[in-house]
Amino acid sequence: MSSEGRAESRTPLWTADREVKLSFVMPVYNEARTVAEAVRQVLAVEYPCPVELIVVDDGSTDTTSLELSVVGDPRVLVHRHPTNLGKGAAVRTGVRLATGTHVLPFDADLEYSPEDVPRLLAPVVSGRCDVVYGTRLFGVNTVYQSYRYAMGNRFMTLVANVLFDSYLSDLHSCLKLVPRYLFDSLSLKETGFGLDTEITASLLRRGIRPFEVPVSYHSRTHAEGKKISWRDGVACLHILGRVRFARGRRPAGVRAVSARTPMSSHELMARPVNDGDVGVSRFR
Numbered sequence: 001m002s003s004e005g006r007a008e009s010r011t012p013l014w015t016a017d018r019e020v021k022l023s024f025v026m027p028v029y030n031e032a033r034t035v036a037e038a039v040r041q042v043l044a045v046e047y048p049c050p051v052e053l054i055v056v057d058d059g060s061t062d063t064t065s066l067e068l069s070v071v072g073d074p075r076v077l078v079h080r081h082p083t084n085l086g087k088g089a090a091v092r093t094g095v096r097l098a099t100g101t102h103v104l105p106f107d108a109d110l111e112y113s114p115e116d117v118p119r120l121l122a123p124v125v126s127g128r129c130d131v132v133y134g135t136r137l138f139g140v141n142t143v144y145q146s147y148r149y150a151m152g153n154r155f156m157t158l159v160a161n162v163l164f165d166s167y168l169s170d171l172h173s174c175l176k177l178v179p180r181y182l183f184d185s186l187s188l189k190e191t192g193f194g195l196d197t198e199i200t201a202s203l204l205r206r207g208i209r210p211f212e213v214p215v216s217y218h219s220r221t222h223a224e225g226k227k228i229s230w231r232d233g234v235a236c237l238h239i240l241g242r243v244r245f246a247r248g249r250r251p252a253g254v255r256a257v258s259a260r261t262p263m264s265s266h267e268l269m270a271r272p273v274n275d276g277d278v279g280v281s282r283f284r
Contacts, residue, residue, distance in 0.1 A: 020049040020125055022117075023100030023180065027056050027090030031108045032063040036071075038108040043073055045114045048125050051075060054094040055108075059084035088188075088195025095183055104177045105196075112174055116215040120177045123211050131182070131208055133168070134175030134215035156197075156236050163244045164204035169212055171200055172236075176210070178203075190239065197236045201243035 024042055028035050035055075042053055053073075057065055057080040068078050079097055081090065095103050102124065106112065112134070120132045157171040176199060186202045188195060203210065 020102065020121070021100040022047065022049055022051045022121065022177075023095075023098035023103045024051060024053040024106045025056070025091055025094030025098065025103055026053060026106050026108050027058055027087045027094065028060060028064055028068075028108045029058040029084060029087070029090070030060045030062045030064060032060070032067050034110050035064055035108045036067045038106075038110055039068075039071055039073075039076065041110075042106065042114045043075060045117065047118055048121055050100075052077065052098070052100060054079065054097050056090040056094045056097075057081065058087065058090040086191040087193055088198075089191040091195055092188065092191075095180065098180055101180060102177055103180050103183055105174055107174050111218055113216050116175070116213075119213050119215070120175060123213070124177065129211040130179050131203065131210045132177040133170065133210040133212050134173050134177075135170040135212040136173055136217040137169070137214050156240075159237065160197075160201065160204065160240055163240055164201070166204050166209055168200070168204075168210070172196055173215070175215055176200070182208075192235075194235050194239050197239045198243060201240050205243055205246075 026038065026042075031038070039053065039055065042051075053076045055068060055071075055076065055078045057068060057078065059081045065080060071078070077097060079093060081093070091105050094105075104117065104120070106114070106117075116134055120134055123129050123132055153170065153172050157168055160171050161167055174196070176196075178199070182203075183199075186199065188198055188202065190198045200210075
């Protein structure tokens with residue numbers, strides 16, 4: 001690497017006029033049993049930057065909407081899909097409504113702890129990197145209900161690493177902290193659980209390697225409401241192959257980005273939330 005390249009790599013990302021704001025995006029479908037507690041836990045943590053919580057009720061048929069109706073925090077925005085469109089569709093809706101500089105999908109099933117999120121934010125706030133994944137370490141601060149699911153994730157992660165010449169530890173971690181401008185620039189198509197795979201595959205294809213931070217994890221069983229199945233694993237393989245071997249160039253108007261690409265505060269905050277959208281309520 002040239003001296004100019006080394007100097008550029010040491011350039012701090014953050015400047016005095018650049019602020020960080022985190023937008024949690026919580027997709028919810030029939031989570032009446034856990035959603036209120038999940039929201040409470042997210043809001044109870046002290047973060048190193050301002051946060052907002054975008055909850056997208058993806059056409060729930062239980063009392064999820066009732067549980068959400070009693071939330072009274074100004075940091076919370078609730079949007080409802082009239083029908084179930086899929087987890088990926090809910091995440092993409094939430095990102096469109098977000099006003100933060102960075103977005104973080106966060107499930108309402110209590111498998112992850114929001115107390116780990118400040119550790120994800122630390123390398124971003126310090127300027128070390130811009131894309132951070134919360135990695136579940138097998139056998140450390142984790143509970144897996146199924147050996148098959150744990151090994152399935154390891155296998156899928158191995159496939160992704162081989163295809164993209166990367167070294168991820170946890171392909172299917174829910175906690176993917178990504179700049180909003182970068183998320184918006186990805187050509188995402190998946191509306192179901194496959195969006196999780198598509199996001200990572202799209203980042204890896206661009207040469208972006210996430211900074212990984214260990215997080216805790218306590219999985220739930222299907223009897224407790226877990227919805228993913230082996231069919232999603234098959235779909236994951238298809239998505240990895242589709243993204244890896246896709247033809248065509250980067251869409252016009254999308255500049256090259258990396259995990260260390262700095263952006264101005266004006267670029268990061270470019271798209272405000274539309275509180276006039278049908279099904280959106282901002283608690284005041």
